[in-house]
Amino acid sequence: MGWRPKYKQLCAICKKSHVLIISRGQFPICTACSMKQINQPIEDEKFKAMFGIDQKLYEQSSFLRSIKYNYLRFGSLSDRQVEMFKKVAAELAAPKKEESADEKTKKPKPKAKKPKK
Numbered sequence: 001m002g003w004r005p006k007y008k009q010l011c012a013i014c015k016k017s018h019v020l021i022i023s024r025g026q027f028p029i030c031t032a033c034s035m036k037q038i039n040q041p042i043e044d045e046k047f048k049a050m051f052g053i054d055q056k057l058y059e060q061s062s063f064l065r066s067i068k069y070n071y072l073r074f075g076s077l078s079d080r081q082v083e084m085f086k087k088v089a090a091e092l093a094a095p096k097k098e099e100s101a102d103e104k105t106k107k108p109k110p111k112a113k114k115p116k117k
């Protein structure tokens, strides 16, 4: 397939910043614009609490932003999305937390090299 794994595209909202496209079908939106997009009040108490994490975590993770964006758009999330959101948010908030699950300690993690820019 003619899919290039990584390339840069201009942000579709501000048309100023370049966005690194890393997955097929990813919407080209820069961090600043997507932060603005998800910065909306949430009425539902349950989701308000869930999304009330540190703003920095949203800046770090396009995944967390996409979940919140989905909630704002559709007004609900699947159990799976809620679960993943909490998991990723917890991992980002405490990256050095020891894993207690047996399976995880047995398997050595593959080292993924991600150049940070």
Ligand SMILES: [Zn+2]
Pocket: 011, 012, 013, 014, 015, 016, 017, 029, 030, 031, 032, 033, 034
């Ligand atoms: Zn932008």
